[in-house]
Amino acid sequence: MELNQSQDHSRSVSSITLNRSMLKQSQYTLSLLNEGQRAGLISSQEAYRIQVEIMQVLQYLIREYTKGESTSVSSDTAQGILTSLLYALDAYTLQFTEPEDAITHLGVETVKNIHSKGIELLQQYFEEAKQLYQTIKILRLDVPVDAYNMTIDESLPVFMNNYDIVFEGQNTMASIDYPLAVDDMKLQGVFYMKQYVKRFLLETKFCRFFLHQDVLFVLKNFGKKMRFNYSIELFNIFELILNNAVFSVLSGGSANQIRISDVQYNELDQLFMSSDPDKRSKLIHKAVEQIQEELDIDQELIAYIHLYRDELIQRVNISAEIASFDKLIIKEEEEREKSIVFMLHEHDRMNDMKMRELVDRIMKSDTKADKVSLIREHVVSLHDYLDLLNSECLYGDEYDSLFAAFWDIELAVFSKIVFYEELRGDTRAFLEIVADGTEAREEWDTRFVEFMQQLDEERIEAIGHLIYDIDYEEISFY
Amino acid sequence: MDFSRLINAIQLSPQSNTVKELLVLNEKTKEYGLVLTPNDVTTMITFRNKVLHDYARVELSNEVLKELIEVYAASPYMDPNHYVETLNDLQEIFYYLRNETEDKISDIKLIDQIMTFFNGPCAGSVELVRSEMEQMAENFRGDLIRGNSSFERDDKTWN
Structure with missing residues (x-):
């Protein structure tokens, strides 16, 4: 239901002027009737006739809605049906390029007919x-x-x-x-x-113009750059791919190349930083044209890319203002060597019955030490740890005893879960994130944050380093 | 926008046929001594609109009022001296019940239930009918929660 107001502000029909700015996208037909009356294109008698007919169609629809069993409905229901009725009328009137033509049809056709055609x-x-x-x-x-x-x-x-x-x-x-x-x-x-x-x-x-592994490459590096698990985040894939195609072209690559190297990144940085906004805009326009030609894109897709192009220009300009393109231009992020064996095996989950038995045993244990050793002996999967902690089978400082038994890498994995929002795209150091805490949801989260906060700075920093050795893809949250 | 008031008011407009359609019923009811004046009809529609507004409902026809006029005329407890007043009470009970039964029962069934009590155990007392209907509505809601509506089970009885 797209309303075209890009034409003349008003338009003459014979000697009558219709002001298009008075027409609304929502409930277009009603705004046509109001503006038509004001401009003298439709008489008040005709407008009244149309309103009465709208009510007659509404009455018919309410009967249909109640399957003839009732003549009344709640106000909310009636309002919903009326809105639906007007929506169908709008579908019909909006198909006319000129609103004056729509008004003419409203004047000569019955509302019942218009509604049927709208449906x-x-x-x-x-x-x-x-x-x-x-x-x-x-x-x-x-x-x-x-x-x-x-x-x-x-x-x-x-x-x-x-x-x-x-x-x-x-x-x-x-x-x-x-x-x-x-x-x-x-x-x-x-x-x-x-x-x-x-x-x-x-x-x-x-996105299908590009190699599948290249698309995955961009996604993976986007997740790394933003320090989040891209699989569960809300973002637009097309933007990332188009942006990188534009950046590729601007740094001497081809249009179907979306992997950006460090060399290309530096070239782009220099190019954008040495250009004013006008020049950047021209560069992006030209790059988009080149992409269209190289990839032989059809008109419909070109039109859509053009709708997005200004947004990209704006983002490039904003990045230039802060002199940082690293969140806009997705390049390969360095892989750090992972020397530590992952301690929380994802796939070794215990079944529900075993988990219940374990929870029972833990709750019946007399000492903190017994509880901790039971857990450390039997639980190896991250999911089981999370299930166990959420089962609230520990109390108070029992949590501290358990966390104290964790290796740093395990604390790093839990930190990645508990401080997920803070680590996600945050520029603060891990030490600072821990000190500021997070909004905890469960008792164990609260206890975990408190436990982390009482560790010495050196150890927190060491855990912080380990966090960046963990790929989010290694942790399945479900 | 007060939608309920707006829609319901349309039937009181000079162009509306509602008043005329109700006055035509005098032909049927006058043999029982029941005759409505245009003023009576306007009073009843105004009352109905207030009830509809209070219950946040919209009525786009006068079928319910027409049906109530006809069934009241046939009632052994009809009383020409309290004609308009009783019809207004019955309208109020009807829309109360319509809301309480969450639109799950047809108009005809609701009117039938009201008049069964009015003509039977309540002996023409609208106060007793109201009390019975409140109890019925409570039972209905209880049945809905338990997942079995006696209305749906049996067309004739509530219990």
């Missing part, structure tokens, strides 16, 4: 959205990004299976996590979803 259009858009979704399922990227995958597997099907055109046309139904590079959140219902799946597909198609 037909919504049905058509819904079918188109479903078709786009089917193509997404075929072309989807094989990437371990939960939001991307869950949007395809869970959120979009909710809409595709439950969208109610007649009674809840305006309802977008699904809660979608995956953020698009360019999204118009003002749209509602099938207009929003059609736009969403269309853009989602365009973004996916763009």
